[in-house]
Amino acid sequence: MKFLKSACLLFSLLAFLSVKSQTDENILKKIYTESLTNGKSYDWLNHLSNQIGSRLSGSLGAEKAVAYTKAELKKLGLDKVWLQPVLVPRWVRGAKEFAFIETAPGKTNKVNICALGGSIATPALGLKAKVVEVKTFEELEALGKENIEGKIVFYNRPMQADLIQTFDAYGGCVNQRYQGAIEASKYGAVGVVVRSMNLRLDDLPHTGSMTYEGVAVENRIPSAAISTNDANLLSTMLQLDSNIKFYFKQSCKQLKDVLSYNVIGQITGSEYPNEYMIVGGHLDSWDLGDGSHDDGAGVVQSMDVLRLLKASGIKPKRSIRVVLFMNEENGLRGGNKYASEAKQKGENHVFALESDAGGFTPRGFSFDCNDASFNQVLSWKPLFKPYLIHYFEKGGSGADVGPLKTETNVLAGLRPDSQRYFDHHHASNDTFDAVNKRELELGAATMTALVYLFDKYGVNPISNNTPIKN
Template sequence: MQILKPAVLLYFLFISFCVTSQSDEDVIKTIYSQSLTNGKSYDWLNYLSNQIGGRLSGSLNAEKAVAYTKEELDKLGLDKVWLQPVMVPKWVRGIKEYAFIETPNGQTTIVNICALGGSVATPSLGLKANIIEVKNFEELEALGKEKIEGKIVFYNRPMQADLINTFEAYGGCVNQRYSGAMEASKYGAVGVIVRSMNLRLDDYPHTGSMGYEDLPNDKRIPSAAISTNDGELLSTMLQLDNSIKFYFKQSCKQLKDVQSYNVIGEITGSEYPNEYIIVGGHLDSWDLGDGSHDDGAGVVQSMDVLRLLKESGVRPKRSIRVVLFMNEENGLRGGKKYAEVAKQKNENHVFALESDSGGFTPRGFSFDCNDASFNQVLNWKPLFKPYLIHYFEKGGSGADVGPLKTETNVLAGLRPDSQRYFDHHHASNDTFDAVNKRELELGAATMTALVYLFDKYGVNPITNKGTIKK
């Protein structure tokens, strides 16, 4: 056991005294100052994105990301850092996809597509058939097997542009991506093309998970996303001539599950070590870009929360963990495994915060909690006003922390400005250059401030009203 020298011990006691005697406003100001002048999140993201790249579950890059983030957490001098094993699916894309539209006179127009995650491949020589456009599953059912059998179904329902909450717009059309192939297969379709989940018109196809549920292997049909520009083109051409054909070729495949890891670091609580607060993001990403916004940003912000608490002289009362979840994108295995182990150990998770909405300017948080806990949070709202953080609403939290939900705890999600998020989401332009350093660091500080308050006041407003210390 290492014995601290008297001078060093006195220094840490002095820092601890200064922090405990400070007002909440002063502590939060220190946190923001540390993040904006001495942040690590941007440097970590630079390495994760540019030296490692896309981190598809089960891939070599995912393994590299596990090793890198564990190494960086080890350097922070946390009380514990460990890897939590979890079995994850391994889907591989294969060679780049290829597609074109063919008119009756044989003219072809190449279009931009990408296989959806989890899809089966086309035949080795590709797949060509007439194509039929629908907006939803109701139109599919109305057309029936007679008009669909042997054709490729084109789902062309765009995200609703007049919804300010872009995640609501995404939720309104994502079922065609996930379940489109399964539904079209019922009517004898041979393939599926889905309009990318993107609010702007561009040439980037956006991947994402899709599933067949319990559909037999011989009924599973290939599914790909088409860019919004090319989706518009395809729709226009179909209106002019519905006899055109579509060709696409993809060589993706699903392999056996492989072992991966959640990466976990902890500062053990000084007063309530058996009450856990976690902050996290998902370490895996899709493979088209380098996953900077989804969710490299959330990973490095979460890592920096623990570092910023230490640098700001905060000694947590409760145990604070950073959890870098594996396999959020195509299975949620990491989040489920963490919750399963926590339940086995009877761990009391009082608060969990997830960042998985990109590294844009933070606007606030959404909370999954009871009314009493939410009223406690609203009491802290004035502390965030100087930093232009104004969005405090009840709602969802995050996919990975969701399995931890109980009747009494609080789950939350960081809510950055989302207007540009779906320009990059699951596409090849989700790259490091699209992340602004200051916006990323503001998000890390905002998360740290909320963790600080929950650690200080707990989550039970009946016994502790979360009174702001002036």
């Protein structure tokens, strides 16, 4: 009799778990079906990219994007939509840059460059000097002032091609772009040219932010990116003749800070309205393309998460917010402002998901969380298997949600296939035609599924010392 009771209890438990799992499977299927057959993300991106275009912080495009996304969120019938003011930097590129390699007076090879974001201009007539090539700051130091003063420093460290995780390859060389001018100016360089952060060989220069932090205004030097093909050309020509000269001209400038906004929409939680879960991307972009992958894709996917929840009949227990951050590219002021205000108000952010790695096929997520919460995530992997989502790893989340980190909450980043991402990143080919509709919609559904599961089951606030059970 005792055995029979135990067997019945076990059967009932298994049946309960089966029904529970089946319910989640059905809801995820409903989410994916809605996104793939009735998704809004692609249409939103079409307008954002083709009707508004680039959205550099402080620009007219950024202002239009704020108005457009706020209006579209209002159409979704959310409980609340508002703008959060934030002061942002305003840097303008000016006229198109021009550059050439000079092998002898009158003998030149034109090359493709673009000013790095935040750079000063060259003199009005341009800048021409001999070139010294380095791959690291250590090489720069070894050469010393006697070999660098009065020259243009050419940073030519490529992204490491044998790293499968392309963001690791990017991280391994981006310091030459961001800090290159600071380091070169210490040795009397007159300018900096940086190999584009791109794994592909092409003729497109890739911009991105750089800094003069700690450098006196009179000692600042202009900084530009050169395409990968032209970086290889310049390197080869320097090997043949170290006396060749490089000329470039750019007219960019930094203006006064201007007022902009984070765009926020909310579905208020039915049971725990004071526990906040956010999903977001950054509304600003660089100015060479229209910012479709970086980060128009993340913006429209995040907007569609809230629409998909409503369309799938899901009534969240916790308050779900979409936050479209301003100024990720050259300041992170939007992310910092949101986190600062949240802290001032004592808001409890239990979960935050960011999409800022392009609109390619989703592979999974990386998680910044304690081991207990990560174990919970691993238990959901079978639910994602039918959608070929397999990547669940501990790691970084995103630059804009990072300031929200606490000891107990969960931060996550959507991880699409990244092999083609840096072909477009910060370049003129980051355009709408480079985004695949189905891949974009799969990403929106995948984000929604994770938000649904964390809202339903909550976050497990256990110590980081809890062992992971695989």
